[in-house]
Amino acid sequence: MASRTAPFSPFEFLIAWRYLRARRAEGGVSVMTWISLIGITLGVAALIATLAVRAGFRAEFVDTILGSNAHVTVYSAPMEVVEGSGVYSSLMRDYQVRAERVAAIPGVTRAAPLIRGQVMATKDGRSNVAEVYGISAADLQTIPRVANPETALGSIEQFGEGIAIGSGLARELGVGLGDKLKLISPEGAKTAFGTSPRVSAYTVTYIFTAGRWDIDRTRIYMPFAEAQSYFNREAGADEIEVMVEDPEHLEPLAVPLMRAGGDGTLLWSWQDSSSSFLRALDIEDNVMFVILSILVLIAAMNITSGLIMLVKNKGRDIGILRTMGLTEGSVMRVFFLCGAFTGVIGTIAGVTLGCLFAIYIDQVMSFVNWLNGGGVWDPSIRGIYELPAKLQGADVAKAVILSLGLSFVVTIFPARRAARLNPVEALRYE
Structure with missing residues (x-):
């Protein structure tokens, strides 16, 4: 019957969800789960907020150039x-x-x-x-x-x-x-x-x-x-x-x-005058994406630690499930879902938090100015008067794909370890 069980059956989701519900005796697993969840949430939120601010800054900067200056200047030598x-x-x-x-x-x-x-x-x-x-x-x-x-x-x-x-x-x-x-x-x-x-x-x-x-x-x-x-x-x-x-x-x-x-006609465009600055913005965007991606990876690695502890604590359960007929694939999927739940929930929370930050950027900056006594954003240095933010679907999608991809990948190793656990060894001292 186990061989006819479809992958990701409802019972696999049920078992995975029960394992994630912390009990007092498994407080360590619960703590690691919460650390992973909070880490992914903050990492995704920071990534989305940064991408939104960088997109908004570039759009506002370019708009002020194009809205106040010639797109192309024609002059004579x-x-x-x-x-x-x-x-x-x-x-x-x-x-x-x-x-x-x-x-x-x-x-x-x-x-x-x-x-x-x-x-x-x-x-x-x-x-x-x-x-x-x-x-x-x-x-x-x-x-x-x-x-x-x-x-x-x-x-x-x-x-x-x-x-x-x-x-x-x-x-x-x-x-x-x-x-x-x-x-x-x-x-x-x-x-x-x-x-x-x-x-x-x-x-x-x-x-x-x-x-x-x-x-x-x-x-x-x-x-x-x-x-x-x-x-x-x-x-x-x-x-x-x-x-x-x-x-x-x-x-x-x-x-x-x-x-x-x-x-004798010569041309000078807005891109000629601002190209170096725009290239610097593009490079900075790429660097910030890489740095924040590493932060998301570090947060996702906590999922591995939590799953390894969970597999160790659930060795007896794994042995019983295997003797009841669960295949290695079913056991692997159960623990994969444990990590995937954390990644999905953290990603959803991070997207929500990051989007709220971008939407209410004016209120956030007002609060930061109040905390610092004003002067946080200096227009004489940055050229524009306020910190803008522009939410783009592509940026949100990149953050979601990155977070879910890393969360799913890092769960494979502990899930495979759980699937390969010998039921005889797991039940020897029970």
């Missing part, structure tokens, strides 16, 4: 202004024609001429270095993180009447809506005695928070025509800011953009 003059300039004088050709490329959503320059922004004795972007009002309204920021003061519709600045810069200089902000540029008027600094005051009509600490603390948007005059770029543009439909895959657009830009 320095070219001789007049043949034989020895004077070189990278200014685009045919920027309108180039922008129209670039905008006509399939996959390009916007091509906006830009003026860029650095200034010293001052107000009431306070000063800070700022980067000025000269852009038209219509083009400014198509920048997601500026036109639809996390928070904003004023109206972007009034951009033509003054300038737009980041909230960090406004806070640094103590600037509010309607205040005059003085900008000082070394590229001023050219006189017989050289180039004198240019000082101009502009009304702040819009204050935005793009979500990136470095952008909010340094960026100023100025109307395109005013920027041309301020930086001595009359009838020209420094570059063309290009937005595309799929910024993650820019390679197919490289050749069309080069052709549309004309002779």
